[in-house]
Amino acid sequence: MGGLIPEEIIETVRLHTDIVQVVGEYVHLERKGKNYSGFCPFHQEKDPSFTVSPDRQIFHCFGCGTGGNVFKFLMLAESLTFPEAVRQLAARCGVPVPETAVHSGKARRQERAWLVNGMARDFYRHLLLHRPEGRAARDYLAGRGLSPGVQESYQLGYAPPEWNGLTRFLTARNCTPEELIELGLAMPGKRGCYDRFRDRIIFPIWDARGRVIGFGGRVLGDGAPKYLNTAETPVFSKSHVLYGLHLARPAIQQQGFAVMMEGYMDVIAAHQFGVSNAVASLGTSLTGGQIELLKRYTANVVIAYDADAAGQSAALRGMELLLQADCRVKVATVPEGKDPDDFLRRYGAAGWRDLLSRAEPLLEYRLRRGMARGDDTDRLLQEVLPGLARAGEVEQEEGIRLLAARLSLSWETVKNALGRYLDEQGKKWSNPDKIAKNTHNIIKSKPRTDAIHRSEQALISCIAREPSLIVAVRRELGAWEPRDEVLRAIYQLLCRDGTGTSPDAWMDRLEDAGQQLLSRLLLTGNSGAEPAEILPGLIETVKKRTRQEQKMHLMQELAEAERMQDRERINCILEKLNHILGRDAGRPHREGES
Ligand SMILES: [Zn+2]
Secondary structure, three states: OOOOOOHHHHHHHHHOOOHHHHHHOOOOOEEEOOEEEEOOOOOOOOOOOEEEEOOOOEEEEOOOOOEEEHHHHHHHHHOOOHHHHHHHHHHHHOOOOOHHHHOOHHHHHHHHHHHHHHHHHHHHHHHHHHOHHHHHHHHHHHHOOOOHHHHHHOOOEEEOOOOOHHHHHHHOOOOOHHHHHHOOOEEEOOOOEEEOOOOEEEEEEEOOOOOEEEEEEEEOOOOOOOEEEOOOOOOOOHHHOOEOHHHHHHHHHHHOOEEEEOOHHHHHHHHHOOOOOEEEOOOOOOOHHHHHHHHOOOOEEEEOOOOOHHHHHHHHHHHHHHHHOOOEEEEOOOHHHOOHHHHHHHHHHHHHHHHHHOOEEHHHHHHHHHHHHOOOHHHHHHHHHHHHHHOOHHHHHHHHHHHHHHHOOOHHHHHHHHHHHHHHOOOOOOOHHHHHHOOOOOOOOOOOOOHHHHHHHHHHHHHHHOHHHHHHHHHHHOOOOOOOHHHHHHHHHHHHHOOOOOHHHHHOOOOHHHHHHHHHHHHHOEOOEOHHHHHHHHHHHHHHHHHHHHHHHHHHHHHHHHHHOOHHHHHHHHHHHHHHHHHHOOOOOOOOOO
């Protein structure tokens, strides 16, 4: 993962950096036994479940599951890439990083893109503020009630109507036409290239760190399309951007939730009225990439989309996606068919707060919409049961009560309807994990809890905490590997690098899921038991499971051989089966067999 910076430099930075000190600048940490704990900066929580281990130089949050080493922490906290995080910590502890080492072709191209987009923003901004051509745009924005201050915060600009104003400006500053086309600022034409945005109000679009990566343009007159965005470019992927995030970030973290809106104007208007935790999905469909981005800061989301049909069905789709990503989500319905922008103008910040306080969870929202359409009881149940079935135990109980009350049904009737739905879906009525862990309060990735997985996980936990035991595991289990993909990656890593390097160094060689799991295993332990004591039992369990699997497999083969009446094969399989069954019964077996 750290390919661009020489391994020995990464290692030096690691040795000179203390994770407790770095995290301590973001999180108030308190000593708890061997470790430190505090409130997680990556999700909202009532009890501190964010843990930092000075011994292993790693962190893990038992609430949202995120974890890794100091580089990972900085990447998440500051939205950095891995090389950027290394470079920042290197500067901090005075380790020189050769400039060329971090400047791959891709990184260079990206920095160039930020630079050129920044120049384009300045060009548009200058036209809006100081040029006669910008007058209509100035009047329009003033007419929408946007103060000069908020226009400045959002760096609004104006693209002139001429064909190549920006192109001429940038090519005079050492940009090539090819570059402008690649960045989506210009289009190839018969006589050179021409500007993509003409006679439009310009809204710069930034990444989470406030660097300009693209633009949106709104027509001034009646032209079409009304809104135009930068096409996908090397630095601009609309599905991974949330408009206004870098400005909304502090307020989102402070208030513990984000407001998801549809467009730039909504967010800017909201900001002007003091609603500073709003971001926009840039179009009507929220994407998985955008949700991942948002979840770095909060998992609590209120959707405030336009009141029209397109906006409302987009709100529903967005809610589904957010729920799937374990976010807690509500929808605020702007009354009288208004847009959030209109509503704010009319009722101001106080009206907005009131609107948010009445935001509904998905179930109530669906129910109210269905009732407004005049759906009958069966139809309404069909509409809400799938969502209810996916909810945690507590939400389910609340949902059943709510449905019974609203639909004038008995509690049993609703519960039975849900039970039937779940049966049809082939799921169990209740998930014991959900009751025990009270999932409505914390975000959890769904753990695989079957017995095989548990014993494999316990075994990996042992050797991660005591890498000298890897030799014994390999001797006993030979070519065995865990079934689970993430566990397997950790096992392979431990076999390769386990005894030579430290846990914080392992992290850089794992994907996110691996880092999260490994940091959890390292910080949880096996309920206090010493790895060396419990390992033999775990090895036995894994051996037994492996034999059971072989047995199952052979039984299937046997059935097939019997169907074909293949005597020779039947005998061969029976012999193998006897051998395995003998081992299960604890009979000694001959040396050299497996
Ligand atoms: Zn967390």
